[in-house]
Amino acid sequence: MSGAVRRALLEGSEAIVEAAVGAGCRFFAGYPMTPFTELLEHFSRRLPEVGGVCMNAESELEAVGMAWGAVAAGARAATGSTGQGLSLMEEALSEITLAELPLVTFLMARGQQDYHQATRGLGHGDTRHVVLAPVDVHEAVAHTRSAFEIADAWRHPVMIYGDYLLAHTRESVTLPTEPAVVPDRPWAVDGTLGGTGRSRLISPLGFAKAGQHSPGIEAHQRAIAAKQERIAAAEARADVGACDDAETIVVAYGTPARFVRAAVAELRRGGHRIGWFRPVTLWPFPGDALADAAGRARRVLCFELSAGQLVDDVRLAVLGAAPVVPIGGISTDSSGFGVGRLLDTEVVATRILAAHRDEPLPPLPDSGGLP
Amino acid sequence: MTGTSPPADVRRIGVAVPELLLTGAHHMCPGCGEPLAVRGFLEAIQALGVARRTIAVAGIGCYTSFSMTTDVDLVQALHGRAPSVATGIKRVRPDALVYTLQGDGDMVNEGLQEVLHTAARGERITCILLNNGVFGETGGHMTATTVPGQRTKNTLEGRDPTVHGHPILIGDLIARLDGAAYVARGSVHTPGAVARTTRMFRRAFETQLSGSGFSFVEVVTMCPTGWFVPTLDGPTYLHDTLGAVHVMGELKVDGRVRSTEELRAENARAEADAARRLAAGGLDEVP
Numbered sequence A: 001m002s003g004a005v006r007r008a009l010l011e012g013s014e015a016i017v018e019a020a021v022g023a024g025c026r027f028f029a030g031y032p033m034t035p036f037t038e039l040l041e042h043f044s045r046r047l048p049e050v051g052g053v054c055m056n057a058e059s060e061l062e063a064v065g066m067a068w069g070a071v072a073a074g075a076r077a078a079t080g081s082t083g084q085g086l087s088l089m090e091e092a093l094s095e096i097t098l099a100e101l102p103l104v105t106f107l108m109a110r111g112q113q114d115y116h117q118a119t120r121g122l123g124h125g126d127t128r129h130v131v132l133a134p135v136d137v138h139e140a141v142a143h144t145r146s147a148f149e150i151a152d153a154w155r156h157p158v159m160i161y162g163d164y165l166l167a168h169t170r171e172s173v174t175l176p177t178e179p180a181v182v183p184d185r186p187w188a189v190d191g192t193l194g195g196t197g198r199s200r201l202i203s204p205l206g207f208a209k210a211g212q213h214s215p216g217i218e219a220h221q222r223a224i225a226a227k228q229e230r231i232a233a234a235e236a237r238a239d240v241g242a243c244d245d246a247e248t249i250v251v252a253y254g255t256p257a258r259f260v261r262a263a264v265a266e267l268r269r270g271g272h273r274i275g276w277f278r279p280v281t282l283w284p285f286p287g288d289a290l291a292d293a294a295g296r297a298r299r300v301l302c303f304e305l306s307a308g309q310l311v312d313d314v315r316l317a318v319l320g321a322a323p324v325v326p327i328g329g330i331s332t333d334s335s336g337f338g339v340g341r342l343l344d345t346e347v348v349a350t351r352i353l354a355a356h357r358d359e360p361l362p363p364l365p366d367s368g369g370l371p
Numbered sequence B: 001m002t003g004t005s006p007p008a009d010v011r012r013i014g015v016a017v018p019e020l021l022l023t024g025a026h027h028m029c030p031g032c033g034e035p036l037a038v039r040g041f042l043e044a045i046q047a048l049g050v051a052r053r054t055i056a057v058a059g060i061g062c063y064t065s066f067s068m069t070t071d072v073d074l075v076q077a078l079h080g081r082a083p084s085v086a087t088g089i090k091r092v093r094p095d096a097l098v099y100t101l102q103g104d105g106d107m108v109n110e111g112l113q114e115v116l117h118t119a120a121r122g123e124r125i126t127c128i129l130l131n132n133g134v135f136g137e138t139g140g141h142m143t144a145t146t147v148p149g150q151r152t153k154n155t156l157e158g159r160d161p162t163v164h165g166h167p168i169l170i171g172d173l174i175a176r177l178d179g180a181a182y183v184a185r186g187s188v189h190t191p192g193a194v195a196r197t198t199r200m201f202r203r204a205f206e207t208q209l210s211g212s213g214f215s216f217v218e219v220v221t222m223c224p225t226g227w228f229v230p231t232l233d234g235p236t237y238l239h240d241t242l243g244a245v246h247v248m249g250e251l252k253v254d255g256r257v258r259s260t261e262e263l264r265a266e267n268a269r270a271e272a273d274a275a276r277r278l279a280a281g282g283l284d285e286v287p
């Protein structure tokens, strides 16, 4: 980050909202749901202060619809929810992709069980959102600005995959104070072209106004697919540590990757040749970088707080070059927000070491029932 | 009236494509009422001189083909979801005239929650409903506004309220919400009804531009294809079936809600007056 900055101690949700406002986001719509709620609260306080609008939508269906309209009208706009709320938004999120609208969506997930949802297209059709998965609040701030920039650069929706820990942890963050450069959007509807014969149509269907070039559904969908291939080639990002001489590589994303990083550092200090690999973008998945790192390793471990979703992409990247061993699992406390006993550096280290030694994994820790 | 060609006494008085249509060609069936309604609101926009600040949001139905030929900036929405999209647009561009175009399947089935909340919020947009009581595009299936007795492909013996429930009178429902400033139900089954409906559009848009709240125009339109009636029977069928349940008139003006009985009485008076004037040999404009 260059130029003027401001340091502040902020809760993740508030930091993200500050970053979004700094990135020029002027419209947000959402419906409360833990752990997404604070994002909505901060937007509803902050956006009116900068001349923006935050809508308390009647449901997630309206939230995504409102954001769709705001982006189409030319605003930098965002929406968000948990995975459950995103399930309700999926029809629109697919069509927004086909309409080539640069929407940003904040998925504040209840853990890591929404990986497939986020990376497998969010609904129907051949569509994918770019998905960024910040490891901490500091990175979430950077990702939030990138999300709006990537969305504009490709006219394609971008999602941030956060969670309970990211939303609620307070960290000292550096916020850029340089105003964002919001590019011109000649495609946006501003109402000024009515009656001129050049009026605009924003449609997911590949149709254009009579007299203008209309690709039709097939050519339009092929063009979106080709654009997604270009995005996949250009935007994949990974964070790799200590993999050069590693016999074992541990793959993890999002806030749990922070625990993996700490566990690996601890094991390294104990003389074990273990490294870590963190996909920063979940889609596009940094498969080439992982294949490269895995080519020198004896085994690839996959730590995620789910029954096994990330592991699909890990296997596809490694393609049998090394055995892939899942070492995570479903882990949540009675709140259901994904913060179970598995999320503990010592527990993680124990599981990594067992797998590193090709020993059986200890049983998953029990997070207990209702308090 | 039955048959496939216009009656011999029909006179063609000229072809007039509204200025805000890029072409007069359309994909609608013969006898469809939707193009008449589209003409009505496009002429109202033209008359108000606001074409260069208008943004439309279209739902999904037969009328969607007008998304390509309407010469105003337009966002194509999902089935049922136009009011929320229009809300986002209006909040970003408060000076624009923003309207949605939806059918009864779109608005009253799939998207009922959207339109009700948008009205209750007093969103300064205009929602236009083309109500023919049937899913025309899928080939004639029951919607939430299908009237009792109406035959559709999934109510072959006619809609039976004890089995299929009762129709939703959406205009009446919206009129009772505080955020709704102007609510009207027009029709396109007679030239007079078309003229009256065009005036309703104008008042609805004026309401929006004055900033006084949500405005709503429902237009009962012919769908001979989805009703399974001969093309020329469309207007009569509309009058006798849908029109008898979804009664034409202004349902809310200046904060006053008007009952169906009031509208029925007003329409009966107007029809009697028209008949009287017609019998006396002159009729400038059917009310």
Ligand code: SF4
Residues within 6 Å of the ligand: B027, B028, B029, B030, B031, B032, B033, B034, B062, B132, B136, B137, B222, B223, B224, B225, B226
């Ligand atoms: S099916 Fe009905 S609504 Fe659709 S174009 Fe034909 S007549 Fe019109």
